[in-house]
């Protein structure tokens with residue numbers, strides 16, 4: 227859109243006048259059939275939890291109950307680990323890599339074939355906009371299976387010695403922000419390397435992992451190779467602590483990551499942790515402003531900011547700060563918040579009431595500590611969990627909103643004068659997962675990338691993912707890498 231058109235629409239929205247209205251463009255729910263009740267996926271079959279316990283999963287955009295899901299206890303964990311062990315020893319471990327690859331390809335192809343169904347289901351259970359599940363979550367999940375299928379018969383060429391060995395049974399605990407994608411990040415490299423898996427999706431988003439279990443059946447994956455145990459934190463803790471687990475992979479909060487590291491210390495289990503972040507997105511005065519604005523918006527408002535690598539701290543050079551913030555406000559006024567299944571929606575629902583409370587509390591703390599809070603005029607739906615895009619200016623480094631992971635659509639703006647100051651401020655965090663740099667100078671990009679302590683640094687872009695590219699953090703953001711050749715190392719005895 228030309229600048230004057232952006233100004234017109236944004237100006238209208240900021241003044242509360244109607245700009246232009248988008249006609250509703252809802253994606254149909256018909257393609258998805260949600261059962262009333264779901265069992266655990268153990269040894270190739272769905273079965274109720276041994277104690278018969280269940281928990282509800284709801285649509286966070288409407289609070290409508292979707293289904294009852296089995297809650298796995300210790301006896302279920304024992305059974306799933308035993309099934310995974312048997313599959314590892316008798317079928318999957320001894321199977322040639324070229325055969326394992328075929329199953330991974332099959333899963334990838336079925337994900338593609340059923341992508342619309344997955345996209346709709348993920349939007350309903352998670353609250354994220356359909357355009358993101360359709361264009362990002364599901365295609366990337368399939369891409370991970372394709373990518374690691376390619377490695378399954380080439381492990382001896384991956385740089386880990388002539389005959390790298392799998393570890394055995396992997397216990398994998400994933401969060402709610404990218405439910406299917408995180409399952410793919412965990413399962414694909416583990417399976418390619420010859421391990422079997424016990425996966426626990428998050429309590430608020432179990433449905434796409436259960437549909438993936440159905441895909442495993444459809445692909446005729448041997449029983450026990452992938453087991454999906456739904457449940458709460460205690461289920462995750464039981465998987466992690468189980469003596470039959472050889473490798474633990476966790477994505478989630480730093481707090482739980484630390485608890486897991488303590489729980490398995492000395493057990494000999496191999497561990498990778500992908501934890502929180504408080505990334506700096508650094509905009510220099512020579513950056514192309516319109517592109518930077520898109521990158522800032524994508525960095526923090528993509529997936530309602532429920533992104534560990536979100537660019538939640540905008541560091542902008544003082545000489546252009548006012549201009550950048552003005553442009554950003556204009557752009558935010560054009561974002562559409564609402565029905566996640568509408569193809570025009572930019573900002574969907576917050577995943578849970580608990581997360582909404584956390585975002586609300588931290589945002590109130592930002593105001594109380596003296597930062598200036600701004601949101602575009604925006605009507606929130608009456609039911610469900612919603613939070614308007616929010617920008618804080620006048621933020622200082624000691625404010626909680628500059629230090630703590632909010633995990634919501636909330637941006638804290640800080641300024642800097644020199645590149646050295648930008649680096650110091652960017653690194654002034656206990657985290658170290660990701661960062662962004664916006665400048666037209668290639669030499670400055672390289673200098674910044676060397677100086678910033680972050681596992682991933684994006685230059686003149688943000689939130690770009692590719693299965694071939696390793697991802698992971700330093701310090702309180704965890705350790706180990708997922709994706710690429712490095713992602714295999716986490717599942718091999720190297």
Ligand code: NDP
Nearest residue numbers: 400401428429457458459462463478479482501502534633
């Ligand atoms: P958690 O870290 O608690 O949850 C992540 C996963 O771990 C879920 O499957 C959870 O199960 C499980 N889990 C919880 N406790 C344990 C345990 N003791 N042992 C093993 N597994 C466990 O994140 P929350 O959902 O509670 O979110 C809290 C905050 O964490 C967010 O506000 C956000 O700041 C941050 N977060 C960061 C993520 C990231 O990718 N960096 C992802 C998610 C959250 P269950 O869902 O059933 O509780």
